[in-house]
Amino acid sequence: MDNTKEKNPPPLSFTDRIPTVKDINLKEKNIDKMNMTIDFRHRPYVIYNDFSSNKMRTRREGVTYCFISVIISFIFGLAIGIVLMSGQYEEKVVVKERHTTPRNMNTVKPETKEESNKFAAVSFTGKENKYNKDIYPKGLTEVMKDILKDKKNDKHPFVFNKTFVPDTSTVLYDNIYWGPQIEDAMPQGYGESSAQIWEEYIDETEIVKMEAGCGRMQNRLVTFKDGLQACVRYRQNTDQIQGEIFSFYVGRLLNLTNLAPSVVRIVDLKDRLWKNVANDIVTAQWSSNRAVVLTQYIPSLESASIPDVFRPTNRHLNKMDIMKMSLKENDTEINKQILIDKLRVKDLKLKQELQNFTHIDLKLNKKTIDRFLELAQWSDLIIFDYLTANLDRIVNNLFNYQWNVNIMDGPAHNLAKKMDSGLLIFLDNESGLLHGYRLLKKYNVYHSLMLDNLCVFRKRTIDSLKRLYNTKSVGSLLGDMFHKKNSIVIRDILPSLPEKNAKILIERIGKVLNQVEKCEQNFR
Template sequence: MAGLAFTLGFVLGLVIQLPVITLPLNEEQFGDSGFKIGVRSESEGSARKQLSLDNPLRLVKPSSHGVVYPQNNGTNAYLQGQTDYSGSQQSDGSSGTSPAKEAVIRNRESAKSPDVVDGVFWSKTTERKCPGGFTEGDQKGWKNKIDKTKVVKLETGCGRMQNRMATFKDAAQACVRYRLNTDQIQGEIFSFYLSKLLGIDNVPPSSLHLVNTIDDRWRTVTGEIANSKWADDKVVIFTQFVEGLKPSYIPVEFRGEDRKLHPKQDLMNSKGPEDLCDLVQWSDLIIFDYLTANLDRVVNNMFNKQWNPNMMNTPAHNLERTSNGRLIFLDNESGLFHGYRLLDKYASYHRTLLDSLCVFRNSTARAIERLHHSGSVGEELNKMFSQNEELYNHIPRLPQKNAKILQQRIADVYEQIQTCKKQYV
């Protein structure tokens, strides 16, 4: 009897001294990390199933005794008595959200603004308060006008020396861009179609046209064509002239070295409807100019600041606003071609502006995501160009080299959006 009591006591002592976490091994299972994870035997019943790969202990290594010891690889801060960022079982055995995570949630909630949804996107309510831009109908109507309406006047204006202001028979007007350098014509027209591909509606309707003094549409202005030193059979771009434009200034959020537009409640609450609409459009402008590497707008102000410290307080170059607050993105001829050749010199300015942006139009972000995953922006641009321009054979298409640069810059914007979502969503 004494021998039996001694045996029972010995066995009981062993049980009491066993570690709290024991995983007897009858087979080995590899997790995502490459570490072996212990699995209980089937005989222990359905309640003791294989350790889930979603368990916080999945990145741990079993000892030769079947005891799991945590291995800190930098991603499991909640193990070994540290803070629980998972919001589930905590290191002290209690359940619920940790104080650290509660603080993070409180900070995010307090920073939220009704003008922003899902962390980093302008709300539809805010966007609806902003004036509408150019529509597909505007573009079709414009193409129909320049194809059928006679030009009755051609005069200096619209920027560069050989550009002209054209007046049609119905009194509508157009800025006509004439360039000896083909890639400036390409930059303007392909930037326009990129804006359509992105759903950005701040670029005025534009289309190619052929100078032809024999054509009845040009016959009234043959003298002005000669004075302009335009060559016959030369491709030009007709861009709709918008009346009553005013200069547009760079928002204070982008003027200083600490430039930043993030979804902070105190920032949004300090803005009136007009200022908010400016910021909505500027979020598109920064993306558009980054993709095209346009150096003749905001980058122009940033670069010239080295000679004029007040440059960022002056109107943005080639950016105007209508009387109702719609921003007009003008003169995009450096985009996609000339700007790409000068990336070594100006890339840091473009990157600084992109890094400062953490609020986006949802539709623009979706277009970026689609183009990033499809990898087909070059093909889509060339297709859109050839389908919409009868003169598509008169100028070269977007080269493969330029398409690759554009695709990479789309990836940069996509990554910026993801970075902001991780911070604010």
């Protein structure tokens, strides 16, 4: 008999495929095995497939229940969030209405809960920074940190644009304007009423005497029948007569009282004004039908020098200069100590704080007041000469300074001072507006030299300039004034101010106002 085992077992019969009790017990022990798993360790091979349908059904039901629970949780959580958030927004609205709604004394105050909202936004500035963590950018100053702190109910310690009302003791205010203590002491000068009276006087009077004087060769000093006198300006060149009278008109538009009253008249031997001096007119070699300017003669004048602050070694006037002069001239122990504190401080930060003033309130002595009265008039003079491009006053000194350094120590050209009141008189303005404008390319640097270093002004002068510049009406106003004050005979001989010159005047007004704005920025 062949004992060799068969390599391939015979196929199972149908009866062999029926599970036995042993097989069933074995499957219960291996209940965790996956469906359709074949056990190769036992013959016959057993396929565990009895509970596959029940297990798959259980898995599908578990997935369904899990998905439903997730959906329910999401909806429930969303509902809770909406309720909480709506409560937070309602609280903010109540706070806003409480601040904006006017409170009536008869209105019952609603009850408010003191409990803070735990969902309120967290502030990372101020006291709420629990961890003492520096949340500011590096290099930020302590002042800026204080500004950035969330203190909406606190007032900031720095007050910008503080309104100061000047009074009779104010020397300077708003950093750049002369105060009432100076303005109230200004000499009266010659206003609009004086100009009107002079015009009416010339129409009714007669000249009884004419003699040499009043400057240039063909100018004449005339005496009227009642003893009053006038300087008569005669020129062959018409634009110098225009320059003189239109410069006077510009002074009137700016409310300057430093120009003596002036009128234009025609030399006519048949006119009552001239008939008594016909021979003197021939001697003076005047031509008939020539326009001349008659300016009221002002006696008791003395020369005026350029102040130290406007000379080449200094040449500036600002609020710090006014402060120094105010404290220095008022020779008291208190003011001396203030001067030391303000001007000799070594700590740069402290010095800047001491210099951060907008006005000066200090009772001045007469010497200081007189000095400031002159400087206030110089403020107007520098502006007036810049607008008209006058060549015969300060520009004359500045131009000749390159050859004669001592010229600034002498009297200013075409400038005088009244002995009794200290009023500065702006004399001989014939180069303004026409001749001076033609030479701007050469001399404008000298005009700008004085203006660029002036930072203290008279408020009424600047207000007049602003009105003229905003309306762009200076040309029409000068034309109207010229037509109103002069007859058709005069207007036929003497032309009005050309339009191109009026445009240049507007431009120069704008430059003066730019200087004012620059001073406001630099000394605020």
